[in-house]
Amino acid sequence: MELKSIQPAKSLTDFVESIWMLRNDSPEEKAIIVLPDGRFDIIFSAAAGEDFHATLRGLDTHPEQGVIPGNMTMFAVSFKLLAVEYLLDIKMASVLNEGQRLTDGFWNIGPADLADFESFCAKISETMSGLIKPDIDNRKKELFDLIYTSQGTLTVQELSDRVAWSRRQINRYFNEQFGISLKAYCNIFRFKASLQQIKEGRLFPELNYTDQNHFIKEVKRFSGVVPKELAKNQNGRFILLSELSQQ
The missing domain is CATH 1.10.10.60 (Homeodomain-like)
Structure with missing residues (x-):
């Protein structure tokens, strides 16, 4: 598997913990254990034989077993808690330890954006910067x-x-x-x-x-x-x- 993580631009550091990618180039699935990490994620992913989709992942409070399917690519943003109210304007309580599919075309990210991680980072950073609300408590x-x-x-x-x-x-x-x-x-x-x-x-x-x-x-x-x-x-x-x- 290939794993890469970068820090956000300075303007996003109050809201974004990291932008990362995970790619399993093997046809075999990879068993993993997801640990609680105090952040929530928006994950864009596609695998062989599966449709591209975006998922909102809430906070985790316990370890959870999972798998990374074969030939899967995931590009994602991990958020700090302040982003919930001032970047996304949502409540995460309903997705505690859960995931939720997001609408097609969320943030104008599609399958082609998973071809290049640097371009993805630039595009999604610009999008997020435009969503930040003023007058933070x-x-x-x-x-x-x-x-x-x-x-x-x-x-x-x-x-x-x-x-x-x-x-x-x-x-x-x-x-x-x-x-x-x-x-x-x-x-x-x-x-x-x-x-x-x-x-x-x-x-x-x-x-x-x-x-x-x-x-x-x-x-x-x-x-x-x-x-x-x-x-x-x-x-x-x-x-x-x-x-x-x-x-």
Whole structure:
């Protein structure tokens, strides 16, 4: 398989985490495990014998087994949470752990756009830049910035105090927009942040986990395996670990 990931243009960094491609040139399907990563995706894909289509993928809260069909190409955008309200204007709660087919011609992307990744990136970046809404709520921007820069290690109370937004209001916003609480999201993001150290063989807590048992429990909760097995990534089945080497 070929995997490539690039960072977005500066004007999109508050909304887009990365633009990426995944291509399976083998006629054989590839078994993978999708890990929660704190982002949602719009994926454009086509495989031999299948129609081109676009899919919206919501946040994941648990590991999920899947397959990449043979001779499949996927070009995708992974979004930060601020994009839900200020770029797409949708609520993601209804697609938690789910995917949803998008209308044909979504964002004017078609099968021909899967021929060249650089051209795709340029085209979709221009489209997204034109969709950004003005007058972003500074509390929300600051809240997400704190979550990302702290790698999910700050408590809900600490986040609430820093952005002067009550815990109750924040959790109502998270549940209505994303389908999970702020604490649940921070736990997912902290797990994702731990993947780099696990990939490098550092199998101990580094991000404010209570102790080693808590670290192991959380890793197993979100990956289905203990840190030692996750680090091995046999047959490259944990696709998110493979992606880390591309960034």
